Amino acid sequence: MGMKISVCGKGGSGKSTLVGLLAGQAEGRRLSVLVVDSDESNSGLFRTLGFEKPPAPLMDLVGGKKKLKGKMASSNILNAGQILIGDIPGEHIIKKNGLGLVSIGKIHRALEGCACPMGALTREFLKKLKLDENEIAIIDMEAGVEHFGRGIDKNVDAILLVVEPSYESIAIAAKIKELAGDMNKRLWAVLNKVDSVDTAKKLENKLEQHHIQLIGMIPNDSMIFEAGLEGRPFTPGEAFRAAGKVLDFVVENIGG
Ligand SMILES: Nc1ncnc2c1ncn2[C@@H]1O[C@H](COP(=O)(O)OP(=O)(O)O)[C@@H](O)[C@H]1O
Numbered sequence: 001m002g003m004k005i006s007v008c009g010k011g012g013s014g015k016s017t018l019v020g021l022l023a024g025q026a027e028g029r030r031l032s033v034l035v036v037d038s039d040e041s042n043s044g045l046f047r048t049l050g051f052e053k054p055p056a057p058l059m060d061l062v063g064g065k066k067k068l069k070g071k072m073a074s075s076n077i078l079n080a081g082q083i084l085i086g087d088i089p090g091e092h093i094i095k096k097n098g099l100g101l102v103s104i105g106k107i108h109r110a111l112e113g114c115a116c117p118m119g120a121l122t123r124e125f126l127k128k129l130k131l132d133e134n135e136i137a138i139i140d141m142e143a144g145v146e147h148f149g150r151g152i153d154k155n156v157d158a159i160l161l162v163v164e165p166s167y168e169s170i171a172i173a174a175k176i177k178e179l180a181g182d183m184n185k186r187l188w189a190v191l192n193k194v195d196s197v198d199t200a201k202k203l204e205n206k207l208e209q210h211h212i213q214l215i216g217m218i219p220n221d222s223m224i225f226e227a228g229l230e231g232r233p234f235t236p237g238e239a240f241r242a243a244g245k246v247l248d249f250v251v252e253n254i255g256g
């Protein structure tokens with residue numbers, strides 16, 4: 001069975017970082033990974049994943065934002081009953097070593113309008129995406145909780161919630177717990193930017209109070225910070241190992 005996992009949480013908490021680390025780990029496990037960039041404000045994910053340029057947005061395939069708002073273009077992949085990774089036109093997916101990246105769309109200009117059509121496209125794409133046994137889709141969600149309102153998370157097998165050491169991040173986590181519960185979705189938290197045992201303990205307690213299951217912890221790591229600063233992929237180390245444990249947990253608990 002293939003798996004669809006969304007990664008959500010507060011802006012800046014480390015969603016894209018976790019996506020990058022998980023994608024790297026999945027490659028090593030002979031899983032085929034499709035990263036779905038669904039955060040239109042995210043411009044550098046392709047660099048983190050080691051690509052030189054981003055794929056053409058899927059939004060272009062369906063005629064851009066205007067068309068999707070009205071009636072969908074007649075000749076788009078979303079009209080098919082299901083979408084296999086191999087059905088995605090070459091320009092719209094970039095690949096290397098078992099890793100593929102697609103992007104829903106980006107807001108390039110001010111006043112381009114609201115992101116709802118992107119939400120609709122993400123939802124339909126994930127609904128129709130049909131994965132093989134060894135394929136895993138990891139969706140880098142937009143920050144916050146709006147995607148729940150748009151029903152995007154309905155089509156995933158589990159939600160990974162990234163929590164950084166901040167009041168705001170915990171507050172969003174509590175809200176997400178509520179929304180995921182309403183949808184009967186499995187929700188697992190991953191702490192990020194943990195700089196001490198003390199911080200970890202505090203965050204663990206907070207999550208426990210909200211009955212959120214914690215499955216992993218990514219340390220505050222200068223390698224991640226520097227990779228982010230320079231726009232390059234992560235290098236092996238503690239953060240990768242921590243993400244590997246998260247991936248193992250997910251695979252065991254969804255696959256079985
Ligand atoms: N574990 C970490 N250690 C150090 N820096 C981190 C870590 N996780 C994220 N960062 C940095 O924090 C910033 C936000 O991370 P990012 O993954 O882009 O967040 P999001 O996708 O949730 O907005 C980036 O500059 C990133 O390099």
Ligand SMILES: [Mg+2]
Nearest residue numbers: 015016039042
């Ligand atoms: Mg991001």
